[in-house]
Amino acid sequence: SQELEQSPQSLIVQEGKNLTINCTSSKTLYGLYWYKQKYGEGLIFLMMLQKGGEEKSHEKITAKLDEKKQQSSLHITASQPSHAGIYLCGADIIGGGSQGNLIFGKGTKLSVKP
Amino acid sequence: EAGVVQSPRYKIIEKKQPVAFWCNPISGHNTLYWYLQNLGQGPELLIRYENEEAVDDSQLPKDRxxxxxxxxxDSTxxxxxxxxxxxxxxxxxxxxxQFSTQYFGPGTRLTVL
Structure with a gap:
């Protein structure tokens, strides 16, 4: 079973609209990372969350980690074509595998229509 | 600061042939990871190095x-x-x-015919 579930799997939004991507774990997360990937390229680091209730922002992207540290959301405000790509969450899950190794979700494919 | 460098970017080979991938990590980074990413999936760890020691290779198919x-x-x-x-x-x-943010290279896309 997938230890990190991302939803939705894909998303098409009109330019200027807001959107939210979710990442859920059945176990407590030690650290939660958000990456962006464009087709044929590597992962670009966006943000890292570690404390329950933590929220970070970079430009128009905001990520939150819930108090129980089992779910994170990534919110994009006023989406632009440059936001298009695959968003991946990766986490070090307490009690799941070797600590220090990230487990990734399957990703959310975002398309932004001009 | 230069990022993680990988080569080649693309490789096409026939089955049963050998292939090698090269990675140069960010200067000063002690931990190095190799991941496998299938289409539509997230990356899956193959092996993790702390300096020159392979500390987690449990997911590496060691027969091949x-x-x-x-x-x-550098790593191969x-x-x-x-x-x-x-x-x-x-x-x-x-x-x-270990436990600090991981920075990724552009990847090598392997096609086996």
């Missing part, structure tokens, strides 16, 4: 895959012989130390 990180800097991942199912993107990442 091998890796080395001589002198604790080899497949011999390659199978059709090995077609995927092979990603290298590095972090300053």
């Amino acid at each position: 895959f091998s890796a080395e990180r001589l002198k604790g800097v 991942l080899k497949i011999q012989p390659a199978e059709l199912g090995d077609s995927a993107v092979y990603l290298c990442a590095s972090s300053r130390v």
Whole structure:
């Protein structure tokens, strides 16, 4: 079973609209990372969350980690074509595998229509 | 600061042939990772190095895959012989130390015919 579930799997939004991507774990997360990937390229680091209730922002992207540290959301405000790509969450899950190794979700494919 | 460098970017080989991928991590990063990413999936760890020591290779198919990180800097991942199912993107990442943020290279897209 997938230890990190991302939803939705894909998303098409009109330019200027807001959107939210979710990442859920059945176990407590030690650290939660958000990456962006464009087709044929590597992962670009966006943000890292570690404390329950933590929220970070970079430009128009905001990520939150819930108090129980089992779910994170990534919110994009006023989406632009440059936001298009695959968003991946990766986490070090307490009690799941070797600590220090990230487990990734399957990703959310975002398309932004001009 | 230069990012993680990988080569080649693309490789097409016939099954049963050997193939090797090279990775140069960010300068000063002690931890190096090799990941496998299949289409529509997230990356899956193959092996993690702390300096020159492979500290987690539990997911590496050792019958055909091998890796080395001589002198604790560059690393090479080899497949011999390659199978059709090995077609995927092979990603290298590095972090300053264990538990710190991982930075990824552009990956090598392998196609096995």
